[in-house]
Amino acid sequence: MPAKEREDVGMVNRLQDQLAVQQKLKEIHEMNRPLDEIDFYPAHDKRVETPEYQAAHKKLTVDMDLPCLICGVRNSILKDPVKSKDPSLNPFGAKQMETHHHVIEWALANAVDVDKFNKMLLPSLQRRHPNDPAYQKPFTAEDIRNWVDHSEDNLWVLCDVHHRAPFFGIHEITDPIWGPQDLLRDDFEEYARQEIAKAKSRKTST
Numbered sequence: 001m002p003a004k005e006r007e008d009v010g011m012v013n014r015l016q017d018q019l020a021v022q023q024k025l026k027e028i029h030e031m032n033r034p035l036d037e038i039d040f041y042p043a044h045d046k047r048v049e050t051p052e053y054q055a056a057h058k059k060l061t062v063d064m065d066l067p068c069l070i071c072g073v074r075n076s077i078l079k080d081p082v083k084s085k086d087p088s089l090n091p092f093g094a095k096q097m098e099t100h101h102h103v104i105e106w107a108l109a110n111a112v113d114v115d116k117f118n119k120m121l122l123p124s125l126q127r128r129h130p131n132d133p134a135y136q137k138p139f140t141a142e143d144i145r146n147w148v149d150h151s152e153d154n155l156w157v158l159c160d161v162h163h164r165a166p167f168f169g170i171h172e173i174t175d176p177i178w179g180p181q182d183l184l185r186d187d188f189e190e191y192a193r194q195e196i197a198k199a200k201s202r203k204t205s206t
Contacts, residue, residue, distance in 0.1 A: 030195065035174065042110040052150040060157050061097040068094065068159040070168075070182045078159075092168065094159035100170060101148060102156040109148040114141050125153060167196045 049057075060066050067074045073090045075097045077083045084090050103121070104112060118138045126135045139147065148154055161168050162181070170178050184192075 032199075040111075041107040047106060050149055052146070056150040056152055056155060057099045060099060060152060060155060066157040068097070068162055069156055070162040071159060072182075073097075073159050092159065092161040092165075094161045096160050098158055098160055098163045099155040100158050100163055101154055102170075103154045104144075104148045106148055109145045112144050112148070114139065114144065117144055129153070167199075 061075045065074050065076050071090075071092050071094070073092070073094045077086075077089045078094060078096060122135060122139060125132075129135055134147075158170065162178075163169050164171050166172050168178075168181070181189075
């Protein structure tokens with residue numbers, strides 16, 4: 001086969017590859033929108049980690065070495081100088097493990113209605129933990145504050161990135177975007193991360 005024809009075949013293959021890439025990009029819809037939000041919190045003391053919270057945090061992140069719900073990194077990985085730099089083990093470059101008050105935010109504890117808690121949330125906790133004596137009687141306001149602060153049932157283990165970082169953290173983006181992050185295809189996640197990096201670069205250059 002003449003060289004010219006071989007080159008033409010190669011060109012067709014490359015064009016087909018490019019078309020496939022372009023088609024995939026067309027499937028991705030990017031929407032950049034400001035979030036107009038007003039946070040209302042009742043009066044409360046300055047956040048101080050209670051001994052009970054510290055104990056629950058240590059149990060979940062250190063003793064049980066639970067992974068971040070999104071990226072799977074663990075305290076044992078972050079404490080290892082070699083493993084912590086391994087992108088396959090720490091794909092988002094997390095620095096520490098944290099615990100997130102996921103059912104009720106700590107700052108909202110004083111705003112929770114006792115009757116509504118006992119009517120709407122307590123039955124679910126009783127079904128999930130039928131042998132836990134803590135859930136066998138109605139909660140008082142103090143019980144609720146303690147539960148919010150340091151119950152393992154109100155704490156999610158997250159890395160610092162998926163807890164607080166812009167574009168990734170549960171405190172920074174809406175739940176429909178945050179929630180499925182651990183289920184995304186690798187190619188889709190990589191595309192999103194590249195676009196976020198570009199957005200960050202544009203922001204810092206202005």
